[in-house]
Amino acid sequence: EGIQSRRSISIFGSTGSIGRNTLDVVRHMGGGDAFEVMALTGNGSVDLLATQARATGARLAVTADDGRYGALKDALSGSGIAVAAGPSGLIEAAEMDAGWVMAAIVGTAGLAPTLTAARRGADIALANKECLVSAGDLFVAAVHAGGGRLLPVDSEHNAIFQVLEENQRHAIERVILTASGGPFRTMSRADMADVTVETARAHPNWSMGLKISIDSASMFNKALEMIEAKHLFNLRPEQIEVIVHPQSVIHSMVGYADGSVLAQLGCPDMRTAIGYALSHPRRANLPVDRLDFARLARLDFEAPDEDRFPAIRLARLAMIRGGVQGAVLNGAKEVALEAFIDGRASFLAMAEITEAVMDALVHIPAPATMDDVFAADTEARRRAAELLG
Ligand code: NAD
Ligand code: MG
Incomplete structure (x- = not known):
C-alpha cells in the first residue's frame, strides 16, 4: 500500500x-x-x-x-x-x-x-x-x-464522453452541445455593439477564467467546442448541433438512431467533469451540490441566433472548409479577444475580424506537421493585428 x-x-x-x-x-x-x-x-x-x-x-x-x-x-x-x-x-x-x-x-x-x-x-x-x-x-x-x-474535461464533452456508447458507434446520429447563452442571451445586436468587458465577463452559471467567460458571452466558446467535439468524437460537421439552455443543467446530449437521446445532468460545477476524467472508468465521490429537480422546476431551450452570435456560423464554416481554418479561427479570435479586453476592439468586432482572417487564409491546405499549425496560427494573428490597426 x-x-x-x-x-x-x-x-x-x-x-x-x-x-x-x-x-x-x-x-x-x-x-x-x-x-x-x-x-x-x-x-x-x-x-x-x-x-x-x-x-x-x-x-x-x-x-x-x-x-x-x-x-x-x-x-x-x-x-x-x-x-x-x-x-x-x-x-x-x-x-x-x-x-x-x-x-x-x-x-x-x-x-x-x-x-x-x-x-x-x-x-x-x-x-x-x-x-x-x-x-x-x-x-x-x-x-x-x-x-x-x-x-x-470541457463540461459538454465530458458529458458526451459519459453518455456516448462506444459499442453503439454506428447508431450515433448527432451530438447536441448545450450553451447557456451567456450574459447577452436576450440582448439585441444593436445593444451588443457597445458592451463592456465587465458585463461580458459576468457568466450567469459558471465561474471561469476571464477569456473563456468572454468567449461564452460571444459564443466563441461554443464555436471552439463544436470543433473540439468534431475531433474528440470523430463526427461530421452536420452531426454537431447547438441548443441554448439557460440553466446549464443538461451539460450535453447524444442522439441515437432509435430516437433515444442520452443526456448528462448536474449542477454547474467543473469538479464533476474533472473527477470523472481523474477516476474514469469509475466514479469519484465528490462534494458538489446535488440537483434538486423540484426546486429547478423547469428546463428551457431555444435555438441559437446566428445573427447575434456569428461565432456558431464561423465554427461550421471552419469545419466544412477544413484546411487550417480551425487554427486560423482560434488564432485570429485570441488576438481580437485580447483587443476587446484592452479596449482596442468592440465586442462585435471579434467575430468580424475572425471571419475576415478566415476568408483571407482559406487557401492554406490541411497541416501535415505541427509546424504547419504554428505557422497558420502565427499568420492568423499577424492578419488580425493588422486589421486592428
Ligand atoms: P484561467 O485563466 O483561470 O487559468 C489559466 C491557467 O493558464 C493559469 O494557471 C495561468 O497561469 C496559465 N497561463 C496563462 N497564460 C499562460 C501562458 N502564456 N503560458 C502558460 N501558462 C499560462 O483559465 P481557466 O478558466 O482555468 O481555463 C483553462 C483552460 O480550460 C482554457 O483552455 C479553457 O478554455 C478551458 N476550460 C475552462 C473551463 C472553466 O470552467 N474554467 C471550462 C471548460 C474549459
Ligand atoms: Mg464548455
Missing part, C-alpha cells in the same frame, strides 16, 4: 480556475495518500504556484513567465522543489513522468506542453480546447501514437 500504489499526476495551469478545481478534486480523492504530484505550472501568480507546490510536495514548479523565475525560486527556497521557467520549462514539466496530466493552460500556449505529454504516452485530461481546435487530427494522432487516453 501507500507509495507504491500512488498515481503520478501533473497539472498544467494549476493556478487557474480549472487548475485550482483539479487540486480540490485531488484533495477529495485522497490527496498525497493517493497521488504523487510531479509538476505544477502557472504564469504570473508565482506565490500561489509556490503555495500549491509546497502543499502537494510537487517535484517541479514552472512559471511560464521567464521574468518570474527569480521570484518563484525565492518563494520555493529550502523546499527541495525544482524550479523552471518559460516555454522550455513547460516542456520540462511535460517530460516529467506523470501518468495523468491535466491540460489547463489557457490558449495556444498550452499546445506545445500538452503535445509533449501526449507523445510520451500520458493520459491527457483535456481542458485546453485550443489544442483540438488548432491542431485537430494531428493532436489526436499524437495521443494515439503515445498510447495514452484522451479524457475530455
Whole structure:
C-alpha cells in the first residue's frame, strides 16, 4: 500500500480556475495518500504556484513567465522543489513522468506542453480546447501514437464522453452541445455593439477564467467546442448541433438512431467533469451540490441566433472548409479577444475580424506537421493585428 500504489499526476495551469478545481478534486480523492504530484505550472501568480507546490510536495514548479523565475525560486527556497521557467520549462514539466496530466493552460500556449505529454504516452485530461481546435487530427494522432487516453474535461464533452456508447458507434446520429447563452442571451445586436468587458465577463452559471467567460458571452466558446467535439468524437460537421439552455443543467446530449437521446445532468460545477476524467472508468465521490429537480422546476431551450452570435456560423464554416481554418479561427479570435479586453476592439468586432482572417487564409491546405499549425496560427494573428490597426 501507500507509495507504491500512488498515481503520478501533473497539472498544467494549476493556478487557474480549472487548475485550482483539479487540486480540490485531488484533495477529495485522497490527496498525497493517493497521488504523487510531479509538476505544477502557472504564469504570473508565482506565490500561489509556490503555495500549491509546497502543499502537494510537487517535484517541479514552472512559471511560464521567464521574468518570474527569480521570484518563484525565492518563494520555493529550502523546499527541495525544482524550479523552471518559460516555454522550455513547460516542456520540462511535460517530460516529467506523470501518468495523468491535466491540460489547463489557457490558449495556444498550452499546445506545445500538452503535445509533449501526449507523445510520451500520458493520459491527457483535456481542458485546453485550443489544442483540438488548432491542431485537430494531428493532436489526436499524437495521443494515439503515445498510447495514452484522451479524457475530455470541457463540461459538454465530458458529458458526451459519459453518455456516448462506444459499442453503439454506428447508431450515433448527432451530438447536441448545450450553451447557456451567456450574459447577452436576450440582448439585441444593436445593444451588443457597445458592451463592456465587465458585463461580458459576468457568466450567469459558471465561474471561469476571464477569456473563456468572454468567449461564452460571444459564443466563441461554443464555436471552439463544436470543433473540439468534431475531433474528440470523430463526427461530421452536420452531426454537431447547438441548443441554448439557460440553466446549464443538461451539460450535453447524444442522439441515437432509435430516437433515444442520452443526456448528462448536474449542477454547474467543473469538479464533476474533472473527477470523472481523474477516476474514469469509475466514479469519484465528490462534494458538489446535488440537483434538486423540484426546486429547478423547469428546463428551457431555444435555438441559437446566428445573427447575434456569428461565432456558431464561423465554427461550421471552419469545419466544412477544413484546411487550417480551425487554427486560423482560434488564432485570429485570441488576438481580437485580447483587443476587446484592452479596449482596442468592440465586442462585435471579434467575430468580424475572425471571419475576415478566415476568408483571407482559406487557401492554406490541411497541416501535415505541427509546424504547419504554428505557422497558420502565427499568420492568423499577424492578419488580425493588422486589421486592428
Ligand atoms: P484561467 O485563466 O483561470 O487559468 C489559466 C491557467 O493558464 C493559469 O494557471 C495561468 O497561469 C496559465 N497561463 C496563462 N497564460 C499562460 C501562458 N502564456 N503560458 C502558460 N501558462 C499560462 O483559465 P481557466 O478558466 O482555468 O481555463 C483553462 C483552460 O480550460 C482554457 O483552455 C479553457 O478554455 C478551458 N476550460 C475552462 C473551463 C472553466 O470552467 N474554467 C471550462 C471548460 C474549459
Ligand atoms: Mg464548455
